[in-house]
Amino acid sequence: MEPQPLEPHDEGAPIISKPLRQTLLAPFNPATATATAEKVFLPKPTSQLCTAPIEYTQSLPGKSTLASFIDSLTVWFPLRDEYSAPLCEITATLFTTILILDDIEDSSPLRRGHPSAHIKFGTGPTVNAATYTLMTLTASIQKHLGAEALDIFLEEMQNLGKGQALDLHWTCVRECPTVEEYLGMVDLKTGSLFRLVVRWMALGAGREVDEEVAGLVTLLGRYYQVRDDLLNLAGEYSVSKGWCEDLDEGKFSFPLVWLLRVQAGEVGEEVYGLLIGEAGGRREAGGVSDEVKGRVVELLKGAGTLEGTVRVLEEILEGILAVLGGLEGRLGVNAGLRGLISRLRV
16 A cells, blocks of 8 residues: 655644654663653652562562472582572562462462462562562573573573473363373473472582482472472462362362372262363353362362372372482481481371
């Protein structure tokens, strides 16, 4: 389509003043733009609006698993203070940001017994805050941990995104994965965070992450996620995350995968029917009803599914301890890591 010629200036139209014309055509000045926004338009400084959801979530009482994991690994990967301090700060902020995005994607109303960030601040502002934080973290990683650490970060964040994509896909299409597919998802999603920490620490210590260390990290990620899935249905998270919240989210958590893919049979068909029957209005109606949750948990217990999940955890734990013993023979006894594993044991 040919461009239309501009109409001649209407002599009766308002005249654009020279100062306004200069403003309209001025080049972008980030300092001026930010100062103007903070002075005129916003109730809080821009940076505070970008960080408030992160700071709120970090302030909530919760587990110290991440800090304990990092601390335990210093036995094998000793770090200089100038590397260790930013690493701890970056990983803590990164994990919080990932939790916030995960809550949005899963429509989770609670985080550690309090309203999730997107419930308190709104979905749009929270997504923007998470995006802003990821960008600032990228700069911090480059500055404090180095270019190779940034490459590791980008690689593992892509892995996490792939794992989350699988998890969300199965939820959206209501397709139960196999055990092998589920573990592959966990290795990408949960495992990426464990690998990220270990790879950064090994980099800072000037060491390689050998096959045995990588194997331990993989098993730890699997144990952590299967345990999380079990406890979500077994009641421990009823206060901090809501009773059987994974059912509200439509997730195929490990106990459901075990029931539907390994045990199969009529019980699995009934559970699948109950959950899919409510799936259409699950999110709009505020989740699966307590009656359906109670029935699903009753069926899982009766079928031995929860007990079977515990046996799976014991099998993974046995593998963890075997690999850990071998590593301790080469790298030294790691009482901190053994203590963390003991605390996570179901």
